[in-house]
Amino acid sequence: QQPFLSVKDLKVHFSTEDGIVKAVDGLSFDLARGKTLGIVGESGSGKSVTNLTILGLHNPDSTEVEGSITLDGQELNGASESTLEKLRGNKMAMIFQDALASLSPYHTIGRQIGETYRKHTGASKQEARVRAIEMLRRVGIPQPDRRVDDYPHQFSGGMRQRAMIAMALVCDPELLIADEPTTALDVTVQAQIMDLLKDLQQEFGTSIIFITHDLGVIADIADDVLVMYGGRCVERGPKEEVLRTPQHPYTWGLLGSMPTLDGPVDVPLTPIPGSPPSLLNPPSGCRFHPRCAFANKVDGNRCATESPVLEIVDGRGNACHLTDEQRREFLADLAASK
Ligand code: SF4
Ligand code: MG
Numbered sequence: 001q002q003p004f005l006s007v008k009d010l011k012v013h014f015s016t017e018d019g020i021v022k023a024v025d026g027l028s029f030d031l032a033r034g035k036t037l038g039i040v041g042e043s044g045s046g047k048s049v050t051n052l053t054i055l056g057l058h059n060p061d062s063t064e065v066e067g068s069i070t071l072d073g074q075e076l077n078g079a080s081e082s083t084l085e086k087l088r089g090n091k092m093a094m095i096f097q098d099a100l101a102s103l104s105p106y107h108t109i110g111r112q113i114g115e116t117y118r119k120h121t122g123a124s125k126q127e128a129r130v131r132a133i134e135m136l137r138r139v140g141i142p143q144p145d146r147r148v149d150d151y152p153h154q155f156s157g158g159m160r161q162r163a164m165i166a167m168a169l170v171c172d173p174e175l176l177i178a179d180e181p182t183t184a185l186d187v188t189v190q191a192q193i194m195d196l197l198k199d200l201q202q203e204f205g206t207s208i209i210f211i212t213h214d215l216g217v218i219a220d221i222a223d224d225v226l227v228m229y230g231g232r233c234v235e236r237g238p239k240e241e242v243l244r245t246p247q248h249p250y251t252w253g254l255l256g257s258m259p260t261l262d263g264p265v266d267v268p269l270t271p272i273p274g275s276p277p278s279l280l281n282p283p284s285g286c287r288f289h290p291r292c293a294f295a296n297k298v299d300g301n302r303c304a305t306e307s308p309v310l311e312i313v314d315g316r317g318n319a320c321h322l323t324d325e326q327r328r329e330f331l332a333d334l335a336a337s338k
Contacts, residue, residue: 002070002073003030003031003032004031004032004033004071004072004174004175004207005030005031005054005069005070005071005072005175005207005209006029006030006031006068006069006070007027007028007029007030007050007054007067007068007069008028008067008068008069008070009026009027009028009066009067009068010024010026010027010028010050010053010065010066010067010068010069010077011024011025011026011027011064011065011066011067012024012046012049012050012053012058012063012064012065013063013064013066014062014063014064015062015063015064016062016280018280019280019281020280021279021280022231022279022282023046023049023231023279024046024049024050024053024231024232025046025230025231025232025279025282026067026232027046027050027067027228027231027232027233028067028233029226029233029236031175031207031209031224032207033174033205033207034201034205034206034207035207035208035223035224036201036207036208036209036210036218036221036222036223036224037208037209037210037222037223037224037225037226038210038211038212038215038218038221038222038224038225038226038239039051039209039210039211039212039225039226039228040211040212040213040214040215040218040225040226040227040228040254041213041227041228041229042213042229042276043213043276044276044279045228045229045230045231045276046228046230046231046232046279047179047211047228048179048211050228051094051177051179051209051211053065053069054069054071054076054092054177054209055084055088055092055094055177056076056079056081056084056087056088057088065077065078071087071091071092071175072091072174086120089116089119089120089171089173090120090171090173091173091174091175092173092174092175092176092177093168093169093171093173093175093176093177094168094176094177094178094179095161095164095165095168095176095177095178095179095181096164096179096180096181097179097180097181097183097184098184099152099157099160099161099163099164100152100160102164103152103160103163103164103167104152105151105152105153106151107151108148108149108150108151109132109136109147109148109149109150109151109152109155109163110129110132110133110136110148110149111132112163112167113128113131113132113135113136113163113166113167113170114128114129114131114132115128116167116170116171117131117132117170117171120171121171129148131170132148132166132170133145133148135166135167135169135170136148136162136163136166138166138169138200138203139162139163139165139166139169139196139200140162140192140196141159141162141163141166147159157184157185157189158185158189158192158193161181161182161185161189161193162193162196164181165181165193165196165197165200169200169204169206172204173206174205174206174207175206175207175208175209176197176201176206176207176208176209177208177209177211178197178208178209178210178211179211180211180212180213181193181197181210182194182217183212183213183214190217194217194220194221197210197221198220198221208221210222215243215251215254215255218239219239219243222239223238223239224236224237224238224239224315225237225238225239225242225243227242227248227250227251227254229250229276229287229288230276230277230279230282230283230287230288231279231282231287232287232310232319233310233319234248234250234251234288234310234318234319234320235247235248235250235251235317235318235319236310236312236315236316236317236318237315237316237317238315238316241316243255245331246331247317247318247320247327248288248318248319248320249288249292249293249294249320249322249330250272250288250291250292251318252330252331253272254272272291273291274290274291277290283304284304284305285302285303285304285305285306285307285308286303286304286306286307286308286319286320286321287307289303289304294322294326294330297322297326297330298321298322302321303321306321308320308321
């Protein structure tokens with residue numbers, strides 16, 4: 001049986017004045033109905049680009065997209081703009097980090113939610129208003145029948161984020177892409193928004209792609225985790241496994257600064273030195289090698305010369321030259337140092 005969303009060997013390359021930027025370079029993953037995939041990585045790792053490409057929101061003039069993206073059996077790579085336009089909002093929707101930038105300051109919250117609904121359903125203005133109030137209620141806005149006539153600036157940051165979620169879900173999309181939706185919010189509101197997303201997923205059966213730079217944020221919500229680095233997947237697996245027994249040195253670095261699944265522990269911050277690679281001239285071999293503390297543990301100069309292959313068995317795997325035995329040893333050291 002075909003997975004609900006299937007991305008196969010996706011490559012997204014941009015032409016720039018300086019050359020070709022390989023923002024995504026051979027990415028594959030599946031997402032089942034009603035499940036959540038967390039995509040984790042630093043900014044510039046390709047996670048946002050991947051998802052804008054799924055939605056067809058990339059610039060077709062400067063972007064070359066290779067590979068396959070199928071949603072419910074329908075190929076999206078190469079689909080016409082009108083096809084994608086119909087799918088966006090209706091079958092797939094997105095929420096962004098910045099609700100203020102996504103909402104128009106000139107129209108009421110109710111009108112903006114209602115317009116999305118009308119566009120895809122042909123509902124009347126009155127029906128759309130009723131639907132908007134209903135959605136605001138579902139996302140936990142108090143007194144929705146009054147707040148529906150407010151403008152975005154009259155909402156708090158957390159309420160605007162809820163309103164954006166209401167707008168994204170107004171047509172019952174089957175796929176929701178959330179790109180760092182809670183990053184700008186304080187921790188309490190962040191937790192409320194995550195709970196809301198989980199509740200709505202239960203209610204609507206939505207599949208979710210949750211993009212974040214913070215593994216801790218998805219510890220709660222994701223079923224599977226995909227770690228991206230330099231436009232590629234470096235590790236993938238069920239959330240519990242990735243968080244409890246991470247395999248890739250980059251994931252170890254990400255985990256060094258987060259509370260674990262078992263609750264917040266006193267972990268000394270072990271930030272990864274250096275910065276993400278240029279995707280104009282990516283490093284040779286393993287793209288992580290200039291920053292990897294373990295590159296010298298691998299025989300020869302393989303990390304700098306040979307690109308590790310991502311091998312996924314039963315949904316679990318990593319792209320690194322370390323052997324399982326070396327990995328166990330280093331992880332034990334890492335745990336002992338905490
Ligand atoms: Fe580090 Fe080498 Fe593994 Fe890359 S392949 S993550 S450089 S040990
Ligand atoms: Mg981003």
